Amino acid sequence: MVVLPLAAVVVKASGAGVSDALRSVSGPIALSALGLSFGGALLTAAVNTVMGTIVAWALVRYEFPGKSLMNALVDLPFALPTAVAGITLSELLSPRGWVGAVHPALAASFSPAGVLVAMTFVSMPFVVRAVQPVLQQLEPEVEEAAALLGARPRQVFGHVILPSLRAAMLTGFALSFARSVGEFGSVVIISGNIPLSTLTAPVLIFQRLEEYDTVGATVIATVMLAASILTLAAIGLLQRERGQHG
Amino acid sequence: MTPRHHTQAGIRVRAVSRSFGGFQALRDVDLDVRSGELIALLGPSGSGKTTLLRIIAGLESHDTGSVEIAGRETTGADAGAHGIGFVFQHYALFKHMTVADNIGFALRMRKAKKTLIATRVAELMALFRLDGLAARYPDELSGGQRQRVALARALASEPELLLLDEPFGALDARVRQELRRWLRRLHDDLGVTTVFVTHDQEEALEVADRIVVMNAGRIEQVGTPEEVFGNPANEFVMTFLGNVNVFHGRVEEDRICVGGLALTDPQLATRVGGPGSVAKAYVRPYDIEVEPQRSSESAVAATVAFINPVGSNVKVELVTADGESVLVELDRERHRGLGLVRDQRVYLRPRAATVFPNEGLDYSI
Numbered sequence: 251m252v253v254l255p256l257a258a259v260v261v262k263a264s265g266a267g268v269s270d271a272l273r274s275v276s277g278p279i280a281l282s283a284l285g286l287s288f289g290g291a292l293l294t295a296a297v298n299t300v301m302g303t304i305v306a307w308a309l310v311r312y313e314f315p316g317k318s319l320m321n322a323l324v325d326l327p328f329a330l331p332t333a334v335a336g337i338t339l340s341e342l343l344s345p346r347g348w349v350g351a352v353h354p355a356l357a358a359s360f361s362p363a364g365v366l367v368a369m370t371f372v373s374m375p376f377v378v379r380a381v382q383p384v385l386q387q388l389e390p391e392v393e394e395a396a397a398l399l400g401a402r403p404r405q406v407f408g409h410v411i412l413p414s415l416r417a418a419m420l421t422g423f424a425l426s427f428a429r430s431v432g433e434f435g436s437v438v439i440i441s442g443n444i445p446l447s448t449l450t451a452p453v454l455i456f457q458r459l460e461e462y463d464t465v466g467a468t469v470i471a472t473v474m475l476a477a478s479i480l481t482l483a484a485i486g487l488l489q490r491e492r493g494q495h496g
Numbered sequence: 497m498t499p500r501h502h503t504q505a506g507i508r509v510r511a512v513s514r515s516f517g518g519f520q521a522l523r524d525v526d527l528d529v530r531s532g533e534l535i536a537l538l539g540p541s542g543s544g545k546t547t548l549l550r551i552i553a554g555l556e557s558h559d560t561g562s563v564e565i566a567g568r569e570t571t572g573a574d575a576g577a578h579g580i581g582f583v584f585q586h587y588a589l590f591k592h593m594t595v596a597d598n599i600g601f602a603l604r605m606r607k608a609k610k611t612l613i614a615t616r617v618a619e620l621m622a623l624f625r626l627d628g629l630a631a632r633y634p635d636e637l638s639g640g641q642r643q644r645v646a647l648a649r650a651l652a653s654e655p656e657l658l659l660l661d662e663p664f665g666a667l668d669a670r671v672r673q674e675l676r677r678w679l680r681r682l683h684d685d686l687g688v689t690t691v692f693v694t695h696d697q698e699e700a701l702e703v704a705d706r707i708v709v710m711n712a713g714r715i716e717q718v719g720t721p722e723e724v725f726g727n728p729a730n731e732f733v734m735t736f737l738g739n740v741n742v743f744h745g746r747v748e749e750d751r752i753c754v755g756g757l758a759l760t761d762p763q764l765a766t767r768v769g770g771p772g773s774v775a776k777a778y779v780r781p782y783d784i785e786v787e788p789q790r791s792s793e794s795a796v797a798a799t800v801a802f803i804n805p806v807g808s809n810v811k812v813e814l815v816t817a818d819g820e821s822v823l824v825e826l827d828r829e830r831h832r833g834l835g836l837v838r839d840q841r842v843y844l845r846p847r848a849a850t851v852f853p854n855e856g857l858d859y860s861i
Contacts, residue, residue: 389586389588391584391586392589394555394584394588395582395584395589395649396590396605398553398554398555398582398650399601399602399605399649399650399652399653400602400606400653401601401605402605409590409601413592413593414592416592
């Protein structure tokens with residue numbers, strides 16, 4: 251189920267001559283698209299890891315009105331068709347949208363910033379849902395023990411809580427990254443797909459296919475595949491390093 | 497072991513109450529712990545013993561009253577401010593840290609010099625028989641080892657007070673026995689004021705200098721093991737510490753009659769209420785004499801129902817003519833001399849009994 255389609259992509263791509271392949275991915279348009287997809291996804295995953303952990307923290311540690319509603323809303327980006335997310339976000343961020351009208355700097359539709367917003371929106375739940383259960387299972391005694399041993403609240407967080415959440419945060423980061431790299435539906439709508447600016451790699455693949463450039467499409471796909479595997483492997487190694495006791 | 501004398505602190509608890517929602521966990525508790533003492537808070541679950549320990553530690557606030565440690569008043573939840581070592585029931589070790597990092601935690605938080613931390617950790621590892629385990633993680637240790645890491649971690653910064661919540665609760669019986677004696681020796685070596693919570697009366701009697709017996713949020717009695725066991729303040733303490741036979745009876749003139757068993761004393765009626773009043777007599781299993789023939793008026797006939805010969809004493813369960821079940825403990829020699837068998841008819845004669853009338857006065861015959 252997983253290996254077969256991946257193998258097909260690689261085989262198809264390897265059918266292209268080396269020079270053809272290089273030309274497909276080394277053009278400025280392709281490089282820009284790959285850069286936006288991977289750079290944007292890394293940035294998005296980093297932002298989401300911080301924000302998602304804060305959201306999970308609020309949901310686990312605090313009681314506030316509307317808490318269960320907020321907990322349900324976390325899953326909204328999962329439930330929402332990505333095209334709907336794309337339309338909604340691009341309306342909000344258009345110069346005449348609720349957010350975009352506040353200040354021109356916030357009118358992010360059709361700009362790389364808009365792409366980042368879309369990526370962040372669709373991949374936030376991964377971090378929240380990875381960190382939340384681990385946070386719930388932290389024994390309160392462990393924090394009490396740290397406090398009794400003289401740790402101030404900030405030290406308790408840095409020395410005891412954060413290391414316990416490390417593995418879950420890395421998992422959330424990896425999933426968030428993977429989702430952002432591959433995001434198509436919402437990005438294709440909000441970005442306007444301007445080459446060298448807002449065009450992402452998945453959209454580029456789609457465009458190449460539209461132009462019957464199957465080989466070009468699969469070569470870019472292969473590069474994405476390799477980069478994704480490398481990223482996930484690096485995260486896996488980080489987790490293995492100290493993860494088994496975390 | 498290298499003894500290291502800790503500065504000692506006494507504890508003074510006055511009129512402390514605490515409720516959780518509708519549940520009154522502590523009611524007007526007074527307690528004095530002398531510096532250097534080893535004290536057990538003993539009681540059934542829900543008696544408030546852990547709440548009291550947590551209030552002393554500053555992990556819990558109290559609704560009313562005051563708590564002083566070494567003369568300084570603690571004001572509610574301010575854990576960490578008072579130089580208190582605390583061992584949690586399930587140890588609460590830092591799972592992502594090695595044994596050495598766990599033990600050195602308190603010193604690291606105080607920004608002690610690295611060389612000092614290393615020396616102190618090595619010293620504690622030796623004292624707590626943890627040599628060779630420095631690089632292990634808590635989930636690679638046995639229960640007894642985790643317990644010792646938790647103790648070493650709590651003592652690393654030389655606290656003036658050591659508090660332990662059910663320290664042996666999560667261990668199996670054999671390890672528990674061993675650690676009990678070891679805790680006693682450790683306390684004698686270090687001299688740090690120690691309070692531990694337990695629901696196991698044997699543990700409290702064996703280890704503590706003094707025992708605080710708690711029930712339903714109140715302190716029932718404070719005393720040495722001999723005092724609380726030999727001279728219990730009330731029915732609760734009597735029944736909670738050790739096995740005891742309860743005889744319900746009526747006061748008649750100069751004696752109390754409990755199902756054929758007559759406990760005689762000329763002053764009894766005046767002490768526990770007038771003739772006809774209801775009283776309960778408590779008799780320890782080893783305070784009952786078993787005789788093959790009736791030798792006195794106060795002896796009662798009973799039939800041997802069950803004999804348990806395992807242990808230092810032989811435990812015999814008997815049933816009186818009234819159907820009351822009585823537990824008797826005989827030393828091995830006496831048991832051999834009697835040659836008891838099941839269904840044998842014998843006579844029971846209490847040597848000592850404690851009578852608690854309903855008024856709450858206590859009185860021993």
